[in-house]
Amino acid sequence: MRFFGAVLALLLAFLANAIAGETETCANWLKTVAFAGHETDYSGVFVYQHDDNVETSRITHIVEAGAEYERLEGLDGPKSEILRHDGQVWLSSEHGMLQMDSQQGRGRFPSLLPQQLTALTENYQAKQAGKERVAGYDAQVILFQPKDTLLYSHKIWVHSESGLLLKAAVLDDKSKIVEQYAFTQLQIGGKIDRAWIKSKVAANFHDSKKAKQVDAAATPVHLNSGWAVNFLPAGFKKITELERPMHGKHLPVTQIVYSDGLSAVSVFVELNDHDEDDLDGLSNRGAMTLYHKVKGEHLYTVVGEVPPRTIAKILDSIRYTSK
Template sequence: MPTWARAGCRVGLCLVFSWAATVGAAETDPLAFLQQVQTAARALDYAGVTVYQQGHVLRATHLVHLVDGTGERERQEVLDGPPQECLRQDGMEQCLLPDHRIVVMRPAHSAHFPALLLGDGTDITQHYDWQPLDRIYRVAGRACSVSELRARDALRYSYRICTDQQNHLLLKIQTLDAQGHLVDQVAFSRVSFGAEIPPGALASRWNTRNWQLQTETSQPVNLAEQGWRVLPPAGFKPIAELARQLRAGHRVDQLVLSDGLAAISIFIETFDPKRDQSIRQGGLTQGAISIYRMRLASYWLTAVGEVPAQTVRDLAHAVQYLPQAAH
């Protein structure tokens, strides 16, 4: 698309142009296929219920995603457990916690299902083999094509995905370990598109008058200038360095690494003897999410990612703190 067209079009129209441009090449080119799936997640109007399965735990979420002249707008409502609803627009997220009558304003988190890529995805084919499978499946009553992204090493998981045959939206994704066993999965159980979505689908059902407002802010930070040295796992590159103010007096620095599909975050916060003495060091795995926490100098270091447990453990132990480097 010429520069003048990119500069002059609205967000939704640009997304549609980008989507149409990738359709032809996507049948044989892995990167074009992945970008086509990613653009569908951003350009289409869709609504439905997604179900996330982690072991024996199931969590359902009502999701609405619309694109208009103002850009992308989205509403997510958790349907299991304590009520929670998040409204997203223009890079900001407003989360409602009805049980506590609290509204949390914060920068929107990274892309989530049915989005697939983190960044442009240009390096993904160096670490995953894309294999379309010769079979058609059905998810939420819609025909979808199955393909696999097979990890080339033990640092990351593999994925089996099912994409809508008509509009290429990701309908289901399964995370697989090195033996091909299911780790977790998320899929639409019901989905509708375009004119099928009722008016007012983005409107919250909660009246937040007189609720408490909490604001979480973040700003760019240079961790190397503070003396931190991080050796990322092969194929993972830094995509964000942030200082996050979660509440008064509680700052957490975050480094986000990604290989284009999976992401790992390293959280760094000052050790508080009164608050943190009872916190256990070591690892924990919940479905595809691995967590490893350790004490380093006068800091807590926590590595969290949708990667095998050994990957986050090795990453945490590879972090160095050299305060003299900050000077």
């Protein structure tokens, strides 16, 4: 019995060391991935797949003297592109140029991972899931399994040399793909037309005064509204709370944002000035779920990258406490 006990102890110690080694390896990969999308020169075409839809985009990203330049073109539907540089973002379309809130576009492919990884590693178990090739490049596959069953799993394919994200998928509890981003053509480093993208951005700097901008009066105001959510999946914490005007709304809307480091959920509360109860409803696009519900005088809206049942539980737990 002592012999078998000693063998069991050795096996448990071996497994513990193996798990610790796996965790450290994945953590090192994640640190590389989190910064690679911002520090690497690349140009390519990627597809975004959700439900039965496929959307194609072309992206060019360069770094010069510590500054990022990026152009993202939509290749399907009406012509449009997004330009980013030095914390400024422009949307160019057939309707003209619009200078956007710099907060918009965070978490975009291939820069999906946050640079602050503490919350991510606390709330997900990361493990290596083999090696594959994507768009002609060798990739390390990493699987994120949530510690809360009310969340999606995430799978990423990372370029073995640069750490650039080549592919990313969101999986449901049956390992079925909910949505996926993947490069189909890609050049990492090398001769990328730097002058062209820099001149394009510079032109927008000069034309920025002509661009439509968010009205200063529409700037969000941070506050403690008194609204609270009594249910959140494990690991989710409040990131910000603010009051902001929204297009088509007569009164400001309260918005509370929660995140676990990888997924985010926004809760919106407003007075129901439509005098209707038929606004209730749930819809989703890929991993993004949106749920409206009228309760008394208020219209609640919850939107986030979590399963529908989780969105519903969050909305049903919204309560007014006190300021």
